[in-house]
Amino acid sequence: MGYKVVVVGATGNVGREMLNILAEREFPVDEIAALASRRSLGTECSFGDKTLKCQDLEHFDFTGWDIALFAIGSDATKVYAPKAAAAGCVVIDNSSLYRYDPDVPLVVPEVNAAAVDGYTKKNIIANPNCSTAQMVVALKPLHDRAKIKRVVVSTYQSVSGTGKDAMDELWNQTKGVFVPGQEVAPSVYPKQIAFNVIPHIDVFLDSGDTKEEWKMVTETKKIVDPKIKVTATCVRVPVFVGHAESINVEFEDFLDWEEATEILREAPGILVVDKREAGGYITPVECVGEYATYVSRIRQDVTIENGINFWCVSDNLRKGAALNAVQIAEVLGQRCLKKG
Template sequence: MSHKLAIVGGTGAVGRVFIDYLNNHKLDLDEIKIVASKRSAGKIIKIENSEIKVEDIESFNFSSVDFAFFSAGSEVAKKYAPKAKKLGCTVIDNSSCFRRDDNVPLIIPEVNGEILDKLPLPEIISNPNCSVSQLLIALKPIHDLYKVKRVDVATYQSVSGTGQDAIEELKLQSKKFLEQKKVEKKVYKSQIAFNVLPGAVRPKLDNGYTEEEMKMTWEAQKILDDSIKISSSCARVPVFYGHSEAVHVETEKDVNIEEMISKMNSFSGLKVVESNDSFNPNPLDDAEGDDAVFVGSIREDLWQKNRVNFWVISDNLRKGAALNSMQILERLISKIK
């Protein structure tokens, strides 16, 4: 049985990676449509051996497709995803729009993918925040062994998490700065080139944390275990692709490092880097362009046996967005064959 897919936001940073997956993975798809704003309508996108004209979302008929991958922001998702569902189209949304909605499943296939097997279609399915995805891929095997009680995490997030405009801004600012010319700021209020922006450039909430930091708590609890206490400090850094996280975990049971590493090594999508090189893993050498989540610098806590520290990196446009959506789509297609 063949299926039809629409990619909403196919001209953006995540949409381009999703299209790259389609060019390299054989899915049971009869037709693929690219949908974007009126500004991008009419452009030609190549997928495999086909040239596809971008369609305007305002006039697009979602009843013509079975699935739609949304990566066009929360406003677009809020306006069009419910309409698509009513027309019989299952939506996989990459924005934050529906993540806290109790009626919308928030899915990382390796962590809670079994939810998809029982899910009636059509439905809206939400992708988690990219930083949450890589964190939970690393935490799940630890949670299965020792039950995670508390997590403290500091994130170092690349500009591609903001979007294509932020990528271009970092390129231009870096060039201007090195040429000793005036640096223009459009995407971020402060210069991102050669700088670190705390809070991942999100507004602060009443509790003093930014929305980006609270997403780490809300989404991780919804997906993995709502009893886990999670606190985050997030920053935007001048890196193009790949998020990094320094993670401190406290568990109910004492941790056996060798047992934990063995469990991590056997966990789908996770690569443990056991190296004496303190520079590995890192976004540029390891994560960029790779589908895996990398874990390294695994250390027992100096003071308590039920605590462990490690470093997690991942290409945020891949496992943090496009790959996760692709895995959801593959699982949905396989269950309705």
């Protein structure tokens, strides 16, 4: 006995990862459907040892389906998520559309699993931004111990967070650097991404922050604690997959770095790899394909009274998107939905 599951946006980077992770984690599926836009009709997607053919989202009837994992942009989600929800299918949405809706829970299962119960208001659960998801997994156990006052985070975000076209742009620009006459002008990004870093993710706001930075602030407050002050600088780097973050945390109470390390070692979803030697830390390349959020470089910040610094790395297509969505589905099944 299991669930009838729909993956919406199955041909994209995140949609394909959703199918992979559902199979890897042996999510109890009785029936599964892969949906995409009409231009992808019939495109084949893998689900474990099975091959699925994409169906047309526009004409799909969600009646009788239990869970829909959405991995499409906000514009299309705005059209189709309410239809799925109205048909009785619980939507787990990876776009930003519903994250800030007070009637829609924003969930990272290691942090606030019980918030899933609030799905009944709209039959929708929101998945957080990729950069927020990995950070709050590390913040929550520390917050439970010593109460976080303020977080200063700088992100180093891979191009897969923008999508396939961005990954192609990085690849083609990198080749173009070495082949005279084959230089590739920026198209996806406002400046060259190959051998460069761009301190600009999403649109600029009147405050001077980008929307990505605003998302990290707002989502951390909703998921962990509205009293936490957060300031972020989000940077796109020439890495294909895997987001990294340099995080400085100021606490209300003193927390020794060694105790912080032990807390994180015991925390769900975290793997601490922290040897104070060359190579004794995790980089984005090493986290690709993994479920964990990795924490390294844990140390005291001696410039403030109660401060800790650490380095945090995770596969943004997994924990930052697809894995978190599947984990939400698992919690939903355990707490709320009946199988079959």
